[in-house]
Amino acid sequence: MRTVTLLCLVGLLFATGCNRGLSAQLDADFPNSNQDHLNIASYYSRQAVLSRQKASEQANRALTYEQLFGRDSDWVAGAQMLTQFYEDAAREQDRQANLHLELAGRRPSNR
Numbered sequence: 381m382r383t384v385t386l387l388c389l390v391g392l393l394f395a396t397g398c399n400r401g402l403s404a405q406l407d408a409d410f411p412n413s414n415q416d417h418l419n420i421a422s423y424y425s426r427q428a429v430l431s432r433q434k435a436s437e438q439a440n441r442a443l444t445y446e447q448l449f450g451r452d453s454d455w456v457a458g459a460q461m462l463t464q465f466y467e468d469a470a471r472e473q474d475r476q477a478n479l480h481l482e483l484a485g486r487r488p489s490n491r
Contacts, residue, residue, distance in 0.1 A: 383454075417484035424477035428470045435466035
């Protein structure tokens with residue numbers, strides 16, 4: 381169980397380390413400009429979509445592994461943990477996107 385967990389975490393760290401980051405250039409003259417916040421919000425929104433896709437893929441894998449190896453398999457547990465991780469990441473990315481939209485004046489604060 382610990383080996384599967386460790387391998388999943390190492391793989392996840394490797395995959396996130398290869399991320400390209402923001403594709404749009406930020407305005408160096410106005411670091412807090414509305415356009416910069418919109419670009420950052422767009423980036424986080426796209427990342428949230430990708431995280432949800434990965435969560436869905438992992439959930440499907442967990443179901444497949446359950447059929448192949450049984451409910452108590454380490455494969456199932458690892459896929460379920462990755463599903464939860466990606467769902468949590470998507471929520472955080474949505475939160476970051478909303479924060480930058482708010483800073484750009486595009487969305488009211490709900491605090």
